[in-house]
Amino acid sequence: xxxxxxTLPALARGCAIxxxxxxxxxxxxxxxSLQAVEDHGAVPLVDLDELDDEALIMPCGGVGAPTVSxxxxxxxxxxxxxxxxxxxxxxxxxxxxMSAEIGGSNGIIPVVWAARIGLPVxxxxxxxxxxxxxxxxxxxxxxxSPNPAVMTDExxxxxxFRATDGDWMERMERAAAVEFGGMSWSSEYQLTxxxxxxxxxxxxxxxxxxxxxTVVAQAEHDPVEALAREIHAARLIVxxxxxxxxxxxxxxxxxxxxxxxxxxxxxxxxxxxxQNENLVALEGERxxxxxxxxxxxxxxxxxxxxxxxxxxxxxxxxxxxxPCDPIWRTARGLELAGPRHFGYxxxxxxxxxxxxxx
Amino acid sequence: xxxxxxTLPALARGCAIxxxxxxxxxxxxxxxSLQAVEDHGAVPLVDLDELDDEALIMPCGGVGAPTVSxxxxxxxxxxxxxxxxxxxxxxxxxxxxMSAEIGGSNGIIPVVWAARIGLPVxxxxxxxxxxxxxxxxxxxxxxxSPNPAVMTDExxxxxxFRATDGDWMERMERAAAVEFGGMSWSSEYQLTxxxxxxxxxxxxxxxxxxxxxTVVAQAEHDPVEALAREIHAARLIVxxxxxxxxxxxxxxxxxxxxxxxxxxxxxxxxxxxxQNENLVALEGERxxxxxxxxxxxxxxxxxxxxxxxxxxxxxxxxxxxxPCDPIWRTARGLELAGPRHFGYxxxxxxxxxxxxxx
Numbered sequence: 001x002x003x004x005x006x007t008l009p010a011l012a013r014g015c016a017i018x019x020x021x022x023x024x025x026x027x028x029x030x031x032x033s034l035q036a037v038e039d040h041g042a043v044p045l046v047d048l049d050e051l052d053d054e055a056l057i058m059p060c061g062g063v064g065a066p067t068v069s070x071x072x073x074x075x076x077x078x079x080x081x082x083x084x085x086x087x088x089x090x091x092x093x094x095x096x097x098m099s100a101e102i103g104g105s106n107g108i109i110p111v112v113w114a115a116r117i118g119l120p121v122x123x124x125x126x127x128x129x130x131x132x133x134x135x136x137x138x139x140x141x142x143x144x145s146p147n148p149a150v151m152t153d154e155x156x157x158x159x160x161f162r163a164t165d166g167d168w169m170e171r172m173e174r175a176a177a178v179e180f181g182g183m184s185w186s187s188e189y190q191l192t193x194x195x196x197x198x199x200x201x202x203x204x205x206x207x208x209x210x211x212x213x214t215v216v217a218q219a220e221h222d223p224v225e226a227l228a229r230e231i232h233a234a235r236l237i238v239x240x241x242x243x244x245x246x247x248x249x250x251x252x253x254x255x256x257x258x259x260x261x262x263x264x265x266x267x268x269x270x271x272x273x274x275q276n277e278n279l280v281a282l283e284g285e286r287x288x289x290x291x292x293x294x295x296x297x298x299x300x301x302x303x304x305x306x307x308x309x310x311x312x313x314x315x316x317x318x319x320x321x322x323p324c325d326p327i328w329r330t331a332r333g334l335e336l337a338g339p340r341h342f343g344y345x346x347x348x349x350x351x352x353x354x355x356x357x358x
Numbered sequence: 359x360x361x362x363x364x365t366l367p368a369l370a371r372g373c374a375i376x377x378x379x380x381x382x383x384x385x386x387x388x389x390x391s392l393q394a395v396e397d398h399g400a401v402p403l404v405d406l407d408e409l410d411d412e413a414l415i416m417p418c419g420g421v422g423a424p425t426v427s428x429x430x431x432x433x434x435x436x437x438x439x440x441x442x443x444x445x446x447x448x449x450x451x452x453x454x455x456m457s458a459e460i461g462g463s464n465g466i467i468p469v470v471w472a473a474r475i476g477l478p479v480x481x482x483x484x485x486x487x488x489x490x491x492x493x494x495x496x497x498x499x500x501x502x503s504p505n506p507a508v509m510t511d512e513x514x515x516x517x518x519f520r521a522t523d524g525d526w527m528e529r530m531e532r533a534a535a536v537e538f539g540g541m542s543w544s545s546e547y548q549l550t551x552x553x554x555x556x557x558x559x560x561x562x563x564x565x566x567x568x569x570x571x572t573v574v575a576q577a578e579h580d581p582v583e584a585l586a587r588e589i590h591a592a593r594l595i596v597x598x599x600x601x602x603x604x605x606x607x608x609x610x611x612x613x614x615x616x617x618x619x620x621x622x623x624x625x626x627x628x629x630x631x632x633q634n635e636n637l638v639a640l641e642g643e644r645x646x647x648x649x650x651x652x653x654x655x656x657x658x659x660x661x662x663x664x665x666x667x668x669x670x671x672x673x674x675x676x677x678x679x680x681p682c683d684p685i686w687r688t689a690r691g692l693e694l695a696g697p698r699h700f701g702y703x704x705x706x707x708x709x710x711x712x713x714x715x716x
Contacts, residue, residue, distance in 0.1 A: 157522055159518065160519075161515075161516075161518075162515065164513050164514045168513070171537050172515065175534060176534065179529050179530060179532075
């Protein structure tokens with residue numbers, strides 16, 4: 001498959017759905033990627049099976065607060081600088097770029113860079129969704145080192161990090177992203193195709209996003225219904241956003257959104273807790289869904305996903321939740337990205353145990 | 359000359375005097391260096407003329423807030439890690455360490471590392487004093503690149519920075535130092551011996567510090583008087599500290615100290631403005647001395663310099679000021695480290711134009 005004007009709009013739509021509200025706004029990423037493929041030609045989407053086991057994959061994307069990412073956009077050269085430094089540090093060539101997270105704009109930005117530097121994008125990612133923190137990737141679970149990480153900004157500054165562990169990588173990168181103004185661009189957890197094939201990534205994440213975007217675009221009557229069936233999602237509430245609280249702090253967006261039910265859901269109130277992504281959906285004291293499962297806010301008409309930085313009073317929305325990649329339900333997966341990691345006193349319960357799925 | 363138990367105490371004393379209150383507490387640095395030379399043998403102090411012009415010098419020291427440096431001390435391995443990464447990045451060997459700043463503990467810490475890794479220390483530094491910010495070094499004035507900079511902490515994290523300019527190096531390194539807990543250890547502005555000889559460093563800074571420390575130690579009657587004569591210092595006030603305001607913020611110590619005059623100076627009040635170092639000495643609206651000239655607070659009895667983080671109510675002190683290295687009085691020197699750089703609406707006036715010097 002090729003990533004070009006015929007597939008990128010569906011990819012953007014699918015990335016937004018998989019993003020759980022995070023990963024950055026897909027509209028800007030879509031515009032940048034359309035421009036890049038117009039200028040430099042389509043980007044091949046390659047399957048892991050097409051690549052040599054010894055070849056080096058460069059995961060990459062943005063680090064910072066989504067609220068900032070819609071105002072402070074990349075220059076386009078960041079990916080080239082990251083690749084150059086990664087190749088220097090590894091003393092070998094990068095064969096393909098990979099989205100560190102398929103969710104949100106981070107699922108598309110690697111396409112922009114790949115077009116500009118003439119590399120393919122591999123059909124996989126490191127999350128199957130979006131998460132706020134650096135070590136919340138499947139490569140960490142697989143025991144791949146985050147080192148060396150490379151970060152750059154739109155000005156041309158470059159930083160190389162060698163951390164004692166993933167937590168220190170998160171702290172160091174976050175501090176640098178904040179100093180750069182709240183957003184920056186990075187690569188960490190570089191890996192070989194062989195390691196990726198052995199389960200260190202979420203395979204076929206890009207084609208999944210394109211498929212979801214296509215389902216929504218081609219739905220004849222009720223795109224929300226069509227999408228929910230495709231991904232086996234639970235509908236948590238259909239309603240209206242009545243309150244949004246949002247702070248950009250310490251390199252994250254933190255806050256909450258409150259949705260009041262309409263029609264069949266009249267009288268119900270759902271509260272989403274946010275750290276870049278939608279982490280937990282609460283009705284009163286009861287958790288209706290929680291990380292690592294994917295909670296996404298859809299426009300009730302179009303089924304377009306609304307990112308956390310775009311939530312606002314009055315939007316008519318349907319909140320859905322659907323199962324994450326199974327790797328996040330392992331002990332190590334939950335330790336890295338389960339509700340307790342984010343400070344919630346909740347035992348993880350899979351969304352399908354809490355609700356009938358579509 | 360060798361740096362060992364016979365010379366290190368004088369070096370520490372001299373570094374404190376040249377530090378303008380900053381560069382970190384010399385007591386801890388002295389203890390660490392005495393231990394290092396006991397364990398590993400004396401460190402040769404080499405003159406630039408003894409080294410090959412093509413050889414690489416590694417400037418190094420601590421970055422952060424002096425208030426933190428007296429509680430969060432280095433593990434000893436930091437210098438070895440910095441050297442290893444510098445040698446990797448340059449693909450050549452480091453022939454000698456150099457204090458990036460001779461002032462305070464930063465004039466001694468390279469001796470600790472040199473002893474442990476078996477390298478000499480070169481008799482020079484990059485300031486001839488201490489300054490709070492990374493690009494405030496003579497190498498910057500000489501057009502040497504700050505890249506690549508290497509930073510490490512006591513845990514073993516390592517960061518490499520390639521900045522677009524010295525100001526961005528300062529911002530990135532400061533943010534990392536804050537994340538590391540307020541102190542870290544770094545090398546930047548690596549240079550060849552040839553560049554150093556051509557004027558990119560302050561030559562003989564280490565032997566100067568030892569000489570000043572020796573003068574104070576050997577003074578028979580009035581060590582303050584002996585020191586003032588040796589360095590041609592003006593005595594700004596003799597008095598008692600009556601107020602200290604100090605905040606550890608954004609990787610710096612900021613604040614002020616107020617000294618009330620005693621005896622001949624009774625009725626006078628001097629205020630020192632502090633950012634790690636003593637920046638400006640004010641009597642009412644009038645500046646009695648200012649950066650880049652060196653303002654140092656001495657214990658009136660012993661002539662031991664008191665660092666900004668050790669100032670406290672009731673200390674009997676003599677505040678002296680003496681001329682900085684001439685390179686700081688050039689247009690570029692004043693732009694980098696003159697009073698306006700630090701936000702003071704003052705035209706620089708050399709200390710010898712304001713006072714009769716000893």
